[in-house]
Amino acid sequence: MKKGIGIAVVLILLVLAGFIYYKFYFQFGEGVKAGELNYMVRKGIIFKTYEGKLIQSGFRSAGRTPGAAIQSYEFEFSVKDKDIAELLMLNSGKDMELRYVEYNGALPWRGFSKYVVTEIVSIGDQKAIPPTVFPDN
Structure with a gap:
């Protein structure tokens, strides 16, 4: 019984x-x-x-009903790296390309969004320095 x-x-x-790993x-x-x-x-109460x-x-259309308001596409995201976040803060309002990772759920210490x-990649017409690529071993 105890073994069962x-x-x-x-x-x-x-x-x-x-489940926790997958989510x-x-x-x-x-x-x-x-x-x-x-x-x-930068926001949050505890984290x-x-x-x-x-x-x-x-x-895009805000709803499926005819005559619904038209909205622009919005991408809400979180940033873990302080240096990336501060660089983004300095460049608010500029066109840019951002590389992100999508998780199935958000964690409070990682951010409010499942997109991190x-x-x-680039800010305006300037390309960012490419990440270091290590050869496969």
């Missing part, structure tokens, strides 16, 4: 650990978004995180 309960507890813990740490996707940086702020919004070119910017 122990196995059940271990299985429950493994399933829970797998919060598994990188679901990655890509580059381009647009005008609307704002970059101070960097949050930003990129306004992308193009328009990891690199600035």
